[in-house]
Amino acid sequence: MTDLLYYLPLLGIVIVVFGFALRLNPMLVVTVAALATGLFAGRNPVEVVSLLGKAFNDNRIIAIVWIVLPIVGLLERYGLQQRASTVIRSIKAATAGRLLLLYLLLRQATAALGLTSIAGHPQTVRPLVAPMALAAAEQQHRDLDDDSKERVKAYSAATDNVGLFFGEDIFIAIGSIVLIQATLATYGIALSPLELAVWAIPTAIAAFIIHGWRLLRFDRTLRRRRK
Amino acid sequence: MINMHWAYTLVGLMFAAFAIYSALDRTNGKRFGNAAFWGLMATSLLFGSAFAYLPALNLGTFFLAGEALGNFLNGLLVLALAGLAGFGFIGRSSPPTTTEGERLTWSYQLGNKLFLPALIIPATALIGTLAYNYTQVSGWGWIEERRETYIFLCLGALLALAVLIAWLRPAPAAPLQEGRRLIDAIGWAAVLPQMLAALGVVFAAAGVGTIIGDATRSMIPEGSIFLTVLVFGLGMALFTMIMGNAFAAFPVMAAAIGVPLLIQTYQGDPAVIGAIGMLAGFCGTLMTPMAANFNIVPAALLELKDRNGVIKAQIGTALPLLAVNIALIYFLAWR
Numbered sequence: 001m002t003d004l005l006y007y008l009p010l011l012g013i014v015i016v017v018f019g020f021a022l023r024l025n026p027m028l029v030v031t032v033a034a035l036a037t038g039l040f041a042g043r044n045p046v047e048v049v050s051l052l053g054k055a056f057n058d059n060r061i062i063a064i065v066w067i068v069l070p071i072v073g074l075l076e077r078y079g080l081q082q083r084a085s086t087v088i089r090s091i092k093a094a095t096a097g098r099l100l101l102l103y104l105l106l107r108q109a110t111a112a113l114g115l116t117s118i119a120g121h122p123q124t125v126r127p128l129v130a131p132m133a134l135a136a137a138e139q140q141h142r143d144l145d146d147d148s149k150e151r152v153k154a155y156s157a158a159t160d161n162v163g164l165f166f167g168e169d170i171f172i173a174i175g176s177i178v179l180i181q182a183t184l185a186t187y188g189i190a191l192s193p194l195e196l197a198v199w200a201i202p203t204a205i206a207a208f209i210i211h212g213w214r215l216l217r218f219d220r221t222l223r224r225r226r227k
Numbered sequence: 228m229i230n231m232h233w234a235y236t237l238v239g240l241m242f243a244a245f246a247i248y249s250a251l252d253r254t255n256g257k258r259f260g261n262a263a264f265w266g267l268m269a270t271s272l273l274f275g276s277a278f279a280y281l282p283a284l285n286l287g288t289f290f291l292a293g294e295a296l297g298n299f300l301n302g303l304l305v306l307a308l309a310g311l312a313g314f315g316f317i318g319r320s321s322p323p324t325t326t327e328g329e330r331l332t333w334s335y336q337l338g339n340k341l342f343l344p345a346l347i348i349p350a351t352a353l354i355g356t357l358a359y360n361y362t363q364v365s366g367w368g369w370i371e372e373r374r375e376t377y378i379f380l381c382l383g384a385l386l387a388l389a390v391l392i393a394w395l396r397p398a399p400a401a402p403l404q405e406g407r408r409l410i411d412a413i414g415w416a417a418v419l420p421q422m423l424a425a426l427g428v429v430f431a432a433a434g435v436g437t438i439i440g441d442a443t444r445s446m447i448p449e450g451s452i453f454l455t456v457l458v459f460g461l462g463m464a465l466f467t468m469i470m471g472n473a474f475a476a477f478p479v480m481a482a483a484i485g486v487p488l489l490i491q492t493y494q495g496d497p498a499v500i501g502a503i504g505m506l507a508g509f510c511g512t513l514m515t516p517m518a519a520n521f522n523i524v525p526a527a528l529l530e531l532k533d534r535n536g537v538i539k540a541q542i543g544t545a546l547p548l549l550a551v552n553i554a555l556i557y558f559l560a561w562r
Contacts, residue, residue, distance in 0.1 A: 009433040013469055016426075020516050023534075026523070027415050028313030030422045031306065034429040041433030046289050046299060048429070053302030055428035057275040059421045060235055062520065063268070064377050066410065066417060067238050067384045068348055073405025074391050075345055077325050079334030083341045086334065115356065117376045118349040121525040122409075127345060130529055150531055151540065157525035158513075158540040165509040166548075169502065176474065180501040183478050187486045189497045199502035199559070206551045211544045 012037030065122055072127050080127050085135035096137040096152050097219035100159045101212050103129055107163025108208060114171035116164060121157060130156040137222055148222055155218060159211065166207035169200035230371035232276075234381050239272030244403045245410055252320050260316030261411065267308050268418065275301055305425065312415035320411045322404040337395075344387045344394070351383030352376055409528075416527040420520035423471045430470065439466055440483030447484070452493050453557055459484045460553035463504055464511035471517025473508030480504065495560035503559070507552040513545035514538060 012033040019029030031052075038048030088094050107119055119125075130153050137152045138144050144152075168174045172193035180196055246266035252258045279297030283290065291299050311317055325333070334341065356376045359365050370378050388402060410417060430436070443462045447455050459480060466476035485504055489495045512518045515538070522537045533539070 007438060009430075009435050010438060012426075012430060012433070013435065016469070016517070025313040025415070026419055026516070026519070027309045027422060030419070030426050031309035031313070034426045037426075037433045037435065038429050043432075046286070046291075049302030049306065050295060050298035051302070051429055051432060052305050052425050053300065054298040055425035056305045056421055057271065057298070057301045058428075059424040060272060060275060061231065061377065062421050062424065063272060063417075064231075064234050064238055064380065067234075067241065067381050069409045070241070070402040070406035071344070071348065071384055071387045071391065073324075073409050074388075074395075074397060074402050075341065077330070077333075077397065077401065077405055078337060078341060078395060079325075079330035079332070080341050080345060082331050082334035083337070083339065087339065110353075115353055117380055118352045121521075121528050123348060125525060126528050150533065150536060153529040153531060154526070154533075154536040154540040157529060157537045158544070160525070161513060161521045161537070161541065162544055165512065166506065169506060169509075176477075176505050177502075179474055179477060180505055183481050184486070184497055184501055187481075187490075189486070189490065191498050191501070195498045196502045199499050200506060202555050202559070203503060203506045203548070203552055206555075207544070207548055210547050210551070214543055 008040040009037050011040055065117075065120065068122050072122060075127055081131040084128055084131045085138075088132045088135040089139050094136040095140055095219045096133040096155070096222065097215040097217070099133050099136050100129070100155060100218075101215045103156075104159050104163045104208065104211060104215065107160060108167035108204060111164050111167030112170040112204070114168075114174065116168050116171075116174070119160065120164075121160060125156055125160050129160065140219070141222060144222070151218075152222075155215070159215065162207055162211045166200075166204045170197055170204055172197045228368060228371060229378055231374055231377065234374075234377055235272045235275075237381055237385075239269045241403070241406065242266075242269035242272060245269075245407045248322070248400070248404060248407050249320065249411075252322065255318060255320040257316060257318035258320070260311055261318065261320060264308065264311045264317045264415070265410070267304055267311075271301065271304055275304075305422070308415075308418055309422070312418070317414060319414065320407065322408045322411075324405060324408055344390050347387035347390060348380065348383035351386055352379045355379030355382065412530060413524065413527045416519065416524050419523060423517055423519055427470050427472060427475050431475065436475070436479035439469075440479045443480070444483045444488075447488070452489075452495075452561070455484065455488050455493070456557045456560075457553055459489060459500075459504060460507040460549065460556060463508040464514075464549050467508040467511030468515035468517065471512070471515055471519065473505055473512055476508050476511070477505055480508075489560070493561075495556075496562070499560040500556060503552050503556045507549055507556075510545045510549040510552065513541040 015033040015036055016029060034052050035048055038051060110118060133152050133156045134149060169176055177193050177196050181191055181193060184191060242265050246262045246269055249258055249265060250262035278300040279294050281296060283292035284296050356379055359375045443458060447458050463476055463480050466479060467473045470476055485500055489500050490497045516523055523534060526534050526537050
């Protein structure tokens with residue numbers, strides 16, 4: 001019985017997994033999971049609600065990026081996505097895969113210099129990268145089906161993530177490097193940020209090779225799908 | 228000094244405008260739901276920290292004042308956001324914008340000059356951050372420490388807005404209406420990352436990390452370095468998938484396996500184990516809807532039909548890369 005009680009807080013994870021699997025509204029799933037976890041851990045309702053509220057307030061920095069929306073919207077109003085497509089169509093050698101490979105390189109390189117916020121899904125993927133990749137794919141395959149268009153957009157977002165994740169840790173002043181250093185320091189293991197950051201390089205190269213190879217192969221799967 | 232409260236105020240005012248335009252939008256059947264949802268976001272950004280200064284609240288057994296009251300009110304705000312989103316009170320709107328044909332005409336008239344305002348935001352963030360950190364300006368303490376990129380992002384947005392207004396002279400309401408068009412396309416997914424961050428804090432407070440760490444540790448057979456590395460790498464990825472964040476997984480896996488077994492017992496290189504262990508966690512981030520900021524928000528932003536479309540595009544990179552990371556730890560930590 002004590003064993004079962006010990007594992008009770010894990011029910012929150014079960015709620016999350018089932019909630020996402022059943023495609024219930026994630027906002028509701030997350031809230032119910034948070035309340036259940038807190039209550040199962042023996043906190044009273046006011047404490048749990050307060051804990052949620054404090055954490056939400058402490059993480060308001062996540063909302064700052066939406067400041068770009070009025071500008072992205074205005075640019076779309078004046079045809080930025082159409083312009084991006086026109087430019088790509090004028091480059092005969094452009095394919096969706098090659099274009100995303102170039103973006104992967106740029107995103108990884110700038111993230112490695114600590115410039116993680118200069119690009120991202122609202123800032124660059126929606127207004128520029130996705131329409132360009134789509135235009136390149138449509139130039140190659142005039143009758144691109146809706147499923148393929150979805151995949152081109154999904155790969156555009158995926159490429160931004162891969163570039164960011166496996167570039168940023170090469171930069172010494174990034175949050176994750178600081179966290180590794182601080183965590184190990186509590187066990188009396190002293191490391192400098194630079195000692196940690198150099199070990200992010202092998203994975204960065206592997207990420208570029210693996211994802212880059214998949215991007216070039218993506219062009220070929222688009223070709224097959226058309227037939 | 229310019230601190231994050233300036234940025235919160237700016238973004239809060241923008242959400243307040245979204246709320247007002249939502250309430251006035253008669254074409255949207257759920258206009259008051261949208262107005263309430265974005266209005267609550269505005270309230271959080273503008274007053275989230277000021278709640279602590281309200282007069283005390285007495286709830287029978289609970290007497291809340293100061294910080295405790297602020298936290299509780301923020302919690303009620305979170306519940307209201309979740310209720311509005313979860314029970315279908317918000318809907319997508321269609322604010323006035325240009326047609327596909329008009330956009331094509333504009334794009335030919337304006338030509339490649341259209342790219343310039345698009346580059347103002349990243350350029351300001353880039354040049355601002357570099358100039359601030361690598362000149363003596365940073366010593367003057369004008370901007371809150373380690374937050375300068377966010378401040379320059381806001382500054383870049385204002386600069387780009389000014390350039391666009393001066394150049395193209397859109398209708399006065401256009402910037403905010405176009406912004407509302409996009410935020411309504413994203414919908415509740417815009418708030419989900421903050422909700423998940425809050426869930427992570429509750430998980431941590433309930434001791435979920437300790438339970439998972441102990442359970443993982445009990446699975447490891449004694450004496451095999453390779454199997455220990457394997458469980459460490461897979462544990463980082465899996466626990467990151469549960470928490471949506473490698474930052475939450477790392478201290479747990481380091482305490483359970485990384486430090487006591489890999490570093491102290493088997494004498495592996497702590498720099499390799501720490502750095503590449505974290506990157507094994509990042510492979511998990513690519514595969515979970517819990518990392519909403521990276522996986523669910525872009526699906527909404529790009530208007531994908533499949534909410535998990537971005538994750539599906541990433542699994543083929545994440546799994547081989549996880550294997551590479553586990554191999555790298557094994558071969559590099561015991562050079």
